[in-house]
Amino acid sequence: MAQANKKVCVTGAGGYLGSWVVKHLLSNNYIVHGTVRQPGDAKYAHLNQLEKASDNLKLFKADVLDYDSLCSSIAGCTGVFHVASPVPSSSVSNPQAALNPTLNFFVELIEPAVKGTLNVLKACLEANVKRVVVVSSGSAIFLNPRWPEGQIKDEACWSDKEYCAATNNWYCLSKTEAESEAFEFAKRSGLDVVSVCPTLILGPLMQSTINASSLVLIKILKEGYESQENRDRSIVDVRDVAQALLLAYEKPEAEGRYLCTAHRIKARDLSDKLRSMFPQYNYPKSFTDGGKEEKLSSEKLQRLGWSYRSLEETLVDSIESYRKAGILD
Numbered sequence: 001m002a003q004a005n006k007k008v009c010v011t012g013a014g015g016y017l018g019s020w021v022v023k024h025l026l027s028n029n030y031i032v033h034g035t036v037r038q039p040g041d042a043k044y045a046h047l048n049q050l051e052k053a054s055d056n057l058k059l060f061k062a063d064v065l066d067y068d069s070l071c072s073s074i075a076g077c078t079g080v081f082h083v084a085s086p087v088p089s090s091s092v093s094n095p096q097a098a099l100n101p102t103l104n105f106f107v108e109l110i111e112p113a114v115k116g117t118l119n120v121l122k123a124c125l126e127a128n129v130k131r132v133v134v135v136s137s138g139s140a141i142f143l144n145p146r147w148p149e150g151q152i153k154d155e156a157c158w159s160d161k162e163y164c165a166a167t168n169n170w171y172c173l174s175k176t177e178a179e180s181e182a183f184e185f186a187k188r189s190g191l192d193v194v195s196v197c198p199t200l201i202l203g204p205l206m207q208s209t210i211n212a213s214s215l216v217l218i219k220i221l222k223e224g225y226e227s228q229e230n231r232d233r234s235i236v237d238v239r240d241v242a243q244a245l246l247l248a249y250e251k252p253e254a255e256g257r258y259l260c261t262a263h264r265i266k267a268r269d270l271s272d273k274l275r276s277m278f279p280q281y282n283y284p285k286s287f288t289d290g291g292k293e294e295k296l297s298s299e300k301l302q303r304l305g306w307s308y309r310s311l312e313e314t315l316v317d318s319i320e321s322y323r324k325a326g327i328l329d
């Protein structure tokens, strides 16, 4: 992709992944428009401290459900990285949930994910953006009970929306619906849309709040579970995801979806590995059977030039950042 105009927009700039994407873009000499929902909030302070931020980063107040705010943020940009989307931990709070359990998921997850993505894409079309990189998720790939057993899951596999809903996997549904709608929009409008589908993202925190995927690792270190399911974990480093997004944007040949995953490990093996490096933490005491192994492939992304760091580096750097933030005290 031509480098003449290097102004791009990142939605959800202050989140876990968004912050690393902004850092990566600034260090690659991009001018970045970052969207945040509460400008001035201390939780975004780290962004202004990034190298080159004072000259090349401008934050905009925008909610993905507010089309006009997106238009102002995206105006003048050649590319957009659509990172913003709600990522719940185990529960989604909304007092109406007790009355109608599907309503809160719709309001808090599905609508911002799906309508939010379509709003971003419409604003991109309006602003004549050349390419949009949409951050989807491995959860838009894996949840498909009809996928032949033993066959590698890659970009050809889509999560089954009805199955997601029937099994209450509302986050998976939100990401599957948002990504498939994004490609439908691209087909109708001619907008150049590429998606990246990361699996569980770990790696150092830049922001002061704890996001849902980092909490998975923090709980393994702190919670002292009596028993945990010995499930497959597919892990990728947040810095490698930021690199994947840049490749998906810059490589002219990039098209369609890209599964972004690096290391597959059983929960018990992950716990053992962590314990051997950091024996002082409160690890799960036992594991129950975790079901079938998933075979995944990020070969398509590797063909674009993507590579990833070791799992040990990701774990050591994650834990170092949690320690510095006082999260493990």
Ligand SMILES: NC(=O)c1ccc[n+]([C@@H]2O[C@H](COP(=O)([O-])OP(=O)(O)OC[C@H]3O[C@@H](n4cnc5c(N)ncnc54)[C@H](OP(=O)(O)O)[C@@H]3O)[C@@H](O)[C@H]2O)c1
Pocket: 011, 012, 013, 014, 015, 016, 017, 018, 036, 037, 038, 062, 063, 064, 065, 082, 083, 084, 085, 086, 087, 112, 116, 135, 136, 137, 138, 175, 197, 198, 199, 200, 201, 202, 211, 212, 213, 214
């Ligand atoms: N972490 C993972 O393991 C993982 C794996 C696969 C895919 N992903 C995807 O990666 C993206 C970033 O996730 P993350 O892990 O970085 O989570 P995060 O730290 O919770 O970030 C989520 C971001 O979305 C923004 N957001 C949520 N609702 C919004 C709305 N209505 N309008 C505008 N912004 C909104 C938040 O903005 P505020 O800062 O204003 O709250 C925040 O910046 C998401 O699309 C997620 O689905 C994450």
